[in-house]
Amino acid sequence: MDATTPARTTARTAPRGRNPRGQGERLRAEIIDAALRLLDELADDQALSLRAVAREVGIAATSVYIHFADRDALVLAALEHCHADLLRAVDNAESGAADPVAALRARTALLGAWSREHPGLYKVLHESTLNRRTDMSFKEEMAQRTTTAIRRCMDAGLAPQGDAETASLDLRTAVHGAVSLRVNQPELPWPPLEEQVDRFLVKLVGVPPEEG
Known part of the structure; x- marks a missing residue:
C-alpha cells in the first residue's frame, strides 16, 4: 500500500492458487x-477478523496463521508497512x-491529505x-523528521530560533487534534484543513x- 491507498475493491470469491515455492513473502x-x-x-x-482477511485474499484462514500469530501481529505489521509508505511519500513531497x-x-x-483520504487507517x-x-x-521516526524539518527552517533564518523539539510537539499535537476532530465529528462545519494547518505553522513554528 502507498500513501494514497485506493478504495477497497471487491473481495475475491474464487480460491487462489498456491504460491510457487519461494513466494511466501508475496503472500505475506x-x-x-x-x-x-x-x-x-x-x-x-x-x-x-483473520477469516475476513483470508476471504479478501482468497486463501484459507490457516494460511494467514502461517505468517501472523494473531490479529494484533497482523495489524501491527500492516500499520508499520503503512507508516513506511507514508515516510516515503513525505520524502517525495x-x-x-x-x-x-x-x-x-x-x-x-x-x-493531512492522507488522513482525510484514509480516516479509518488514521483511527x-x-x-x-x-x-x-x-x-x-x-x-517516532515521523515525529523526528518533523523536528528535523522545523530545525532546518530555524537554521535557514526562516523561523525564529528556539526549541525545535517543543515546536515539533506543539505542531504535531495541533495537527492531530484538527484531524481527529474531523474524523470523529465530520458533520461539523470545519474550515479547510490546509488553512488551519497553515495557521498552526505560523503561530507554533513562526514561519x-x-x-496567496
Whole structure:
C-alpha cells in the first residue's frame, strides 16, 4: 500500500492458487494489503477478523496463521508497512520544495491529505487500543523528521530560533487534534484543513504565512 491507498475493491470469491515455492513473502504482502483495505473500511482493529482477511485474499484462514500469530501481529505489521509508505511519500513531497519552509508545508499537507483520504487507517494508527497493548515506536521516526524539518527552517533564518523539539510537539499535537476532530465529528462545519494547518505553522513554528 502507498500513501494514497485506493478504495477497497471487491473481495475475491474464487480460491487462489498456491504460491510457487519461494513466494511466501508475496503472500505475506497480499495479506497485509488486504488487512489495510479492511482496516480503512472498519476504522477499528478489534472489528477485523483473520477469516475476513483470508476471504479478501482468497486463501484459507490457516494460511494467514502461517505468517501472523494473531490479529494484533497482523495489524501491527500492516500499520508499520503503512507508516513506511507514508515516510516515503513525505520524502517525495519534500524533495521538490524550494526551501525549508516549503518542505515543512509539503510534509504537513501530505499527512493531512492522507488522513482525510484514509480516516479509518488514521483511527487505527493513532486512536486504537493497540497503541496501549503493543510497541508502536516505529511512529517516532515521523515525529523526528518533523523536528528535523522545523530545525532546518530555524537554521535557514526562516523561523525564529528556539526549541525545535517543543515546536515539533506543539505542531504535531495541533495537527492531530484538527484531524481527529474531523474524523470523529465530520458533520461539523470545519474550515479547510490546509488553512488551519497553515495557521498552526505560523503561530507554533513562526514561519511566514503562505502567500496567496
